[in-house]
Amino acid sequence: MLTKQQKDRIIKKYKVHEKDTGSPEVQIAILTEEVKQLTDHLKTHKKDFSSRRGLLRKVGLRRRLFRYLQKENQKSAEELAKKLKVKLAPAVPQSELGPSMIGLPEEGPEKPEELKEE
DSSP states (O other): OOOHHHHHHHHHHHOSSTTOSSSHHHHHHHHHHHHHHHHHHHHHOTTOHHHHHHHHHHHHHHHHHHHHHHHHOHHHHHHHHHHHTOOOOOOOOGGGOOTTTTTOOSSOOOOOGGGOOO
8 A cells, every 4th residue: 555655756756737646647657556565565475365356456457547548648658658667568449359359259159950940
């Protein structure tokens, strides 16, 4: 858990405008610091599955925020990833997502033999 001072320092460093506290850039930076802390905690407490679940949740949220930021401002997302030393997955446009990309079969399911019409 970040202290108030740590969070304020991160907000000050990554804010987009003067009164910024909730932009995706700031949220991603805060989540990255929390992920680092949880990772260090889990190195010493290997069986702390509750914290592991929290870590996975934060990583997923950070991934979704990065995806949103990539859609809105690709350049800002790349700069932020470089600053935070985080790998950035390539953005896949919605138009390129085929049925197989989202877990659907290419064609509909086949009918069983007894239901097929001749």
